[in-house]
Amino acid sequence: MGLWLKHDDVRAFKCLLALSLMYALMAFAAYRAVRMTYVSPLPEDAPTARFSEGRALRHLRRLTVDIDGRQEGRPGLEAAAQYIKGELETIKERAGPEYRLEVDESLVSGSFNMVFLRHSISLAYRNHKNILLRIASNSSNNNDPAVLLNGHFDSPLGSTGAGDCGSCVASMLELARLVVDSNWVPPRPIIFLFNGAEELFLLGSHGFVKTHKWSDTVGAFINLEASGSGGLDLVCQSGPGSWPATIYAQAAKYPMGNSMAQDVFGVIPGDTDYRILAEDYSNIPGLDIIFVVGGYYYHTSYDTVERLLPGSIQARGENTFNLLETFSNSAMLLDAKQRNLKDSKKSGDRAIFFDYLSLFMIFYSRKTALLLYSLPVVIFLIMPLFLQYPNIALHSYLSTFFGLIKGMLIHATAIILAIVIPVVFSVLRLLLSSHAMSWFARPYLAFLMFLPCSLMGLLIPRAICRSPQISQISSSEKLPKEVLSEEAFFWGAFGLYAFLTLGYLLAGLGGGFLTYMMSSSMLISWFFFHLARKHFGDQSLKSLAGYVILSIPFLTYFVYFGGFLVQFLIEKMGMMGSLPPPYGYFVPDAVVAASVGVVTGWSVGPMLPIVSRWLSRPSILQCLLQLSVLGLAISAQFFPYSEAAPKRVVLQHTVRHADASKIVDSSFDFSVVDANPLSFLLKNSKEAAKMLQIGPDFPFKVEHHSIKSSWVALFPVSFLFSGRSKFPAPRSDVYKQFNSLPSLSVDESASLSTTGSRRVHLDLDLGSSKEVWVTVLNITGPLSNWSFADNILPAPESMHGGPPSYICRLSGPSREKWTFWLEANSSEALRVDLAVLDQHLTDDMRKLKGLFPSWADLTAFTTFLSSYHF
Numbered sequence: 129m130g131l132w133l134k135h136d137d138v139r140a141f142k143c144l145l146a147l148s149l150m151y152a153l154m155a156f157a158a159y160r161a162v163r164m165t166y167v168s169p170l171p172e173d174a175p176t177a178r179f180s181e182g183r184a185l186r187h188l189r190r191l192t193v194d195i196d197g198r199q200e201g202r203p204g205l206e207a208a209a210q211y212i213k214g215e216l217e218t219i220k221e222r223a224g225p226e227y228r229l230e231v232d233e234s235l236v237s238g239s240f241n242m243v244f245l246r247h248s249i250s251l252a253y254r255n256h257k258n259i260l261l262r263i264a265s266n267s268s269n270n271n272d273p274a275v276l277l278n279g280h281f282d283s284p285l286g287s288t289g290a291g292d293c294g295s296c297v298a299s300m301l302e303l304a305r306l307v308v309d310s311n312w313v314p315p316r317p318i319i320f321l322f323n324g325a326e327e328l329f330l331l332g333s334h335g336f337v338k339t340h341k342w343s344d345t346v347g348a349f350i351n352l353e354a355s356g357s358g359g360l361d362l363v364c365q366s367g368p369g370s371w372p373a374t375i376y377a378q379a380a381k382y383p384m385g386n387s388m389a390q391d392v393f394g395v396i397p398g399d400t401d402y403r404i405l406a407e408d409y410s411n412i413p414g415l416d417i418i419f420v421v422g423g424y425y426y427h428t429s430y431d432t433v434e435r436l437l438p439g440s441i442q443a444r445g446e447n448t449f450n451l452l453e454t455f456s457n458s459a460m461l462l463d464a465k466q467r468n469l470k471d472s473k474k475s476g477d478r479a480i481f482f483d484y485l486s487l488f489m490i491f492y493s494r495k496t497a498l499l500l501y502s503l504p505v506v507i508f509l510i511m512p513l514f515l516q517y518p519n520i521a522l523h524s525y526l527s528t529f530f531g532l533i534k535g536m537l538i539h540a541t542a543i544i545l546a547i548v549i550p551v552v553f554s555v556l557r558l559l560l561s562s563h564a565m566s567w568f569a570r571p572y573l574a575f576l577m578f579l580p581c582s583l584m585g586l587l588i589p590r591a592i593c594r595s596p597q598i599s600q601i602s603s604s605e606k607l608p609k610e611v612l613s614e615e616a617f618f619w620g621a622f623g624l625y626a627f628l629t630l631g632y633l634l635a636g637l638g639g640g641f642l643t644y645m646m647s648s649s650m651l652i653s654w655f656f657f658h659l660a661r662k663h664f665g666d667q668s669l670k671s672l673a674g675y676v677i678l679s680i681p682f683l684t685y686f687v688y689f690g691g692f693l694v695q696f697l698i699e700k701m702g703m704m705g706s707l708p709p710p711y712g713y714f715v716p717d718a719v720v721a722a723s724v725g726v727v728t729g730w731s732v733g734p735m736l737p738i739v740s741r742w743l744s745r746p747s748i749l750q751c752l753l754q755l756s757v758l759g760l761a762i763s764a765q766f767f768p769y770s771e772a773a774p775k776r777v778v779l780q781h782t783v784r785h786a787d788a789s790k791i792v793d794s795s796f797d798f799s800v801v802d803a804n805p806l807s808f809l810l811k812n813s814k815e816a817a818k819m820l821q822i823g824p825d826f827p828f829k830v831e832h833h834s835i836k837s838s839w840v841a842l843f844p845v846s847f848l849f850s851g852r853s854k855f856p857a858p859r860s861d862v863y864k865q866f867n868s869l870p871s872l873s874v875d876e877s878a879s880l881s882t883t884g885s886r887r888v889h890l891d892l893d894l895g896s897s898k899e900v901w902v903t904v905l906n907i908t909g910p911l912s913n914w915s916f917a918d919n920i921l922p923a924p925e926s927m928h929g930g931p932p933s934y935i936c937r938l939s940g941p942s943r944e945k946w947t948f949w950l951e952a953n954s955s956e957a958l959r960v961d962l963a964v965l966d967q968h969l970t971d972d973m974r975k976l977k978g979l980f981p982s983w984a985d986l987t988a989f990t991t992f993l994s995s996y997h998f
Contacts, residue, residue, distance in 0.1 A: 137747045143669060144743060144751075150680070151687060151731070158688035161485040162359055162421060162695070167382065167439035176309040179302060179445035181438075187215070187298040188433055191281070192290045198283040200256070200328055200939055201899040201967060208281050208297075209233075209257050212322050215301050216261045223308045228268065232260040236325075236335020237940070241922040242408070244329055245397055247844035248923035252916045252948075254940035256325035258332050262342060263307050264317035273347035273463040274317035275455045276412070277303070277448070278333060278401055280326030284427045285901060285967065286987035291419055291431050296352035297322060299445050306449060316456040319346065326401055328902065328939045333401035337409045347461035348372065349414035350451055351402045356699070357431065358440030359421025360384035360486055361447060364393050365402050370479035370493055371460050372413045377481055377491035379454035382443040385417075385489070386482035386689070387638025397704060397848060411467060413460075415451070419444075423699030424773045428985040482641050485688055490641075494633070501633050501640055504626030504647040508532070511619050535620020535737075538589045543624075543733060545585030547725035550578035554721040557760045558714055564803040565716050566763045569773035571698045573763045578721045580755035582728040586736055587752075590617070590744035618737040622650050625734075642689070646734045649682035657738065675738050683731060690727030697723050702802050703776055708850055709805065716803045767983075768804065774985035776801045777809060778849060781973045781990040782838055783862055788871040788895055794857040796820065796976060797834045799849035806851045809984060816979040820855040837927045841904050841963035841991045843935055844925075861970035868895035870903070870964040872996045875947065885912060885953050888998045892938070892946035892962070899967040900942040901989070906961040908933040913951035950998070957997040964992040 160166060172182035190211055197204040213233060220229040239252040259281075264272070279296030283289025300320050307318060319342055323332035337343050348371075352361075363385025366373040376385065402416035419440060425431040455461060462470065481491040492500070512528035513520055557577075558564055567574040625647040632640030653675045660674025701716040732739075769775045777800055784793040798806050810817040834854040839846035875889040894900055908931050913919055916936050924932035938946055952958050967989050969977070977988045 137745060139669065140742050140745050140748050141751075143672065143739065144748060147676075147739065150676070151683075154680070154684045154687040155691060157485065157684060158691050161688060162692050163437055164359060164382070164439040164443055167443045169439050169442040177306075177311075179306050179442065179449055181442040181445065183305070184295075184298040184302040184441050184445065185433065185436075187301045188290060188294050188436075191294045191297060192288050192433055197967075198281060198289055198294075199285060199899075199901060199967060200282060200325065201901050201942065205282055205324065206257070209259055209322075209324060212259045212281060212297065212301065216259065216304065216320075219261070219304055219308055223263075224311075226266055226313050227308060228264045228266045229308075230260075230262045232262070234258045234260060234336070234340055236332065236339055238331075238335055238338055239916045239918070240334065241917045241920060242329065243923075244399065245844045245847060247847065247925055248935075249329075249844060249925075250917045250922045250934070250936040251329055251331065252936060252938050253325065253328065253331045253335070256328075256331055256335060256940060258324050258336055258340075259322040260336075260340070260342070261304055261320040261322075262317055263304065263314060263320075265313045265315070268317055271345055271463065272317055273461045273466070274319050274342065274345045275314075275452055275461065276319045276321055276346045276349035276405075276414075277352070277452065278321045278323055278349060278405070279352040280323040280332060280401070282324050282327050282332075284327045285989060286429055286985075287427050287431050288429060289431055290433045290436060291357045291422065292354040292426055293326070293352065295354055295358075295419065295436060295441055295444075299352065299441055299448065302445060303449055303452070306445075307452075312453070314452070314456045316347070316461055317345070318452055318456065323401065325939070329937070330399065330401055330404050331939065333404040334409060337404055343410075344464040346405075346410075346412050347463055347467075348375075348455045348458075349405050349412050350448060350455075351400055351405065351414060351416045352444070352448070353400045353416065354419035355398065355423055355426045356419045357422030357425050357435045358419050358437030360440075361417045361444050362389060362420045363415055363481075364389040364418050364420075365400075365406070365416035366390065366481075367406060367413065367478045368411055369413055371458075372415045373479040373481045373491060375451065375454050375458065376415055377489040379450040380447045380489060381450055382447055382486050383483040383489040384486050386641070387478065387480050388482075388642065390478065391637045391639050396700065397845075410464075412464075417444075417448075420696060423696065424702065426699075426703070427987075428774055428776065430771065430774060430985060478638060480638050480641055482689075484685055497633055497640065501629045501644055504622065504644070504651075505630055507651070508619065508623040508626050515615055531616045532619045532623060535616035535618070536624045537620070538593060538617065539621040539624050539733070539736065542586045542589045542736060543729040545588055546582045546729045547585070547722050549581045549585040550721035550725045551718045553578065553581050553756060553760060554717040555714055557764065558717055561764050563768055563808055564713055565701060565768040566766050567698060567720060568702060568768040568802075569770040570766060571695055573759075573766060574694065574698060574720050574724055576759040577756070577763050578724040578759075579728060580752040580759060582725040583732065584749055584752040584756065585725065586729065586732060587740055587744045587749060590736075590740035591746070591749060614737070614741070617740070618650070618654060621733065621737045622647055625650070642686075642730060645682055645685065646730065649679050650734050650737075653678040653734075669742075672738060672742065676735060679735060682734065686727075686731040686734075690731050694720070694723050694727055699773075702773070704801070704848070712850060713803050713805075769983040771982050774983055775804065775809065777980070777984050777986045778842075779973075779977060779986045779988040780839065780841075781857060781970060781988075782834075782854065782993060783859075783869070783990065784993045785869045786994065788868045788893070791859045791862060791869075794859045794862060795834075795854040796857045796973070797838055797852065797854040799834075799839065799846075800851045801848055806853050809980075813980050813984065816976060819976055819979060822855075837906070837930070837961070838991075838993065840906050840927060840935070840961065840993075841902065841965040843904060843906075843927075843937075858972055861972050865968070865970055866896050866898075868893075870895045870897060870962060870992050870994065872960060872962055872994070874998060885951050886955070887949050887951045888958065889947070889949045890960075890998070892948075894942040894945075894964060897942060897964055897966045897968075897992070901939070901965045901967055903938040903942075903946070903965070904963040905936045905938070906933050906963070907936070907950065907958060908961075909958040910952045910954040910956045911950060911958060912953035915948045915950075960996045960998065962992075962994050962996065966990045966992065
């Protein structure tokens with residue numbers, strides 16, 4: 129190497145190699161922490177006084193293997209409810225005289241409006257089943273404030289639901305057993321709510337809050353959820369107030385959570401029961417705790433027991449038991465009346481908190497944060513005085529200050545380029561590739577593709593400014609110009625993080641701890657760097673080591689949090705929805721490229737002012753460019769999907785009918801939820817394409833286009849779909865398997881002469897539908913009132929650019945008719961489009977679904993569509 133590289137280049141490559149090895153070791157440590165590899169699950173025969181993952185898995189196998197399907201409308205949901213109730217009755221029978229246990233089976237009904245995925249909708253439900261257990265001491269009162277542990281046992285369409293949320297229910301059953309068998313008598317009651325209708329837009333928790341006799345006694349809650357197959361339980365929401373986060377910081381054995389998650393929670397499609405319990409319909413303080421690793425399987429048929437990460441349920445159980453103990457012992461536990469008197473929503477802002485590699489939790493209030501986050505800004509503002517001391521004058525201060533501002537702008541430019549250049553590379557790759565998301569099944573490819581070019585973006589500004597005239601502070605006699613320019617680079621970067629930190633806090637966000645850690649690490653490391661360079665000189669790698677070694681604890685956290693974030697985004701790109709072509713094709717790759725750039729920026733940024741002195745050389749930039757091109761070329765050879773990372777496809781057998789017996793049209797409708805279009809799927813599914821009678825060139829004609837209103841049964845989730853296409857389907861199977869189809873009929877009409885309105889009373893008969901998940905009414909026309917949601921209309925929506933409409937989802941047992949009324953304020957006809965989603969598949973539908981490869985996960989169902997005018 130020395131024969132063709134200059135001495136400085138050789139030193140630069142040694143520096144790059146050493147740093148690469150250091151970051152690789154930190155990434156390995158972060159990987160072990162995120163996947164819980166250090167937690168040993170206890171077997172089924174573990175001591176009864178300990179939480180056992182093995183015993184929880186026994187419950188989970190009963191719920192997911194022995195019981196077939198826990199979706200609304202399928203018999204497995206009732207079987208699951210009875211299994212849970214039976215296990216709770218067994219625990220009750222075994223409890224000693226010091227306990228008072230009550231098992232309750234509750235049927236909930238109601239109706240309300242909500243905004244979900246930024247769309248307005250009304251929900252009406254009936255006879256959804258919740259199973260509850262209340263554990264209290266025999267000396268407790270019925271009105272004592274209680275701790276609620278909530279988890280849902282229903283599953284989403286087409287999913288076995290082992291992670292979401294069979295794992296929650298299994299953990300809760302083991303926890304209920306543990307409370308009794310450990311001889312711990314809770315000082316306050318513990319309520320276990322086994323929620324039977326969360327996947328239908330949080331209906332089970334709404335029914336509990338609105339109708340159950342124990343709801344007003346709840347003083348705190350823990351909501352268990354899953355959007356993956358395990359890993360650390362992430363506290364993604366906390367509040368109202370800072371008390372729940374304080375409890376978690378004190379109690380969790382394996383803590384994972386940070387206040388930044390709550391800043392971005394609303395960006396991710398979906399919602400949890402936390403919304404009902406803490407925000408929309410109550411103000412109960414609580415925690416929203418979610419499995420987030422393994423999101424590839426979330427809401428797919430691959431969400432099975434075998435996919436769960438070992439140790440995850442063990443860590444969740446031990447954490448949750450500690451939380452139950454700490455919550456129930458807290459003097460802050462108040463029932464609804466006591467909270468109203470205290471007005472807990474105003475009792476304190478949400479706290480700032482974050483875990484360090486799941487080893488411990490750091491927690492502080494926003495008042496403390498204001499003090500802490502102001503200090504770096506103050507240091508930045510007084511630093512020009514320190515640099516010019518003792519030659520302090522207004523002119524020299526301003527000259528030095530503006531030099532530091534220029535250093536700040538240079539560092540900001542480096543961070544921006546670290547994000548923009550990977551995005552540009554991702555677009556260029558897609559222009560030459562036949563498919564997007566090549567990194568999806570192999571996340572390491574994302575780093576191989578985008579990390580080198582992101583590093584290149586970080587180094588370019590410093591390479592351009594290798595002899596920068598950043599300021600006029602060279603006139604100082606204290607320091608030479610070269611050293612002062614280094615000071616400008618360093619303190620400019622420090623100032624950028626300082627102002628970002630304070631800006632986060634003033635904007636009401638909780639993510640400022642990250643940039644605060646960056647500025648803090650820089651300050652500590654800079655002090656030791658100064659000591660090292662006095663002994664080894666400015667150009668010595670030993671001086672650099674003096675800076676880097678002190679930064680390692682901070683950098684490890686940045687790699688831990690950043691690696692987790694990139695992995696999470698990669699997994700979610702398969703279900704985040706896709707934008708229409710041609711631009712939608714580029715979005716997932718651009719998002720992942722930008723996220724790698726952001727993570728690279730905050731993982732390397734605190735060291736950049738120092739290491740760039742060695743690395744911002746043409747030879748290093750050329751090497752990074754070559755690695756970027758090589759990474760893009762290698763990644764193009766990989767197929768984006770596998771059984772461990774399936775492509776999500778929605779397949780709907782759409783049956784349009786005129787009445788209860790006449791079918792007008794039948795079609796197989798497809799939608800995809802990521803950037804690779806349906807043509808990509810069918811080109812790799814030859815047998816399915818053959819059944820759909822698609823030629824080798826896969827021409828999609830006008831008649832193959834499926835309009836958005838065809839998917840109203842899944843509103844508003846259907847807005848995440850794109851590439852909607854349809855193909856003719858036989859009608860004979862429908863006639864064979866369904867004797868009568870859903871229909872809507874007038875029960876009676878009445879004119880309201882006092883207001884000039886008319887009211888139409890309607891009966892909805894679901895015919896011979898077998899496994900109804902949901903029924904959706906899409907109403908257009910002069911609707912002025914209805915019998916749903918306390919006679920309150922939601923905000924109007926527009927389906928496929930049509931007239932304003934009001935949408936209501938009906939769910940619950942379909943054996944009985946639905947009766948309701950609609951009120952119009954004119955003689956113009958009301959139009960009601962009816963969509964009934966039935967999970968039962970015809971024989972042709974089953975055959976078609978079976979022809980697709982294993983790397984494609986198809987959520988399949990039948991939807992009956994009909995229209996009426998009244």
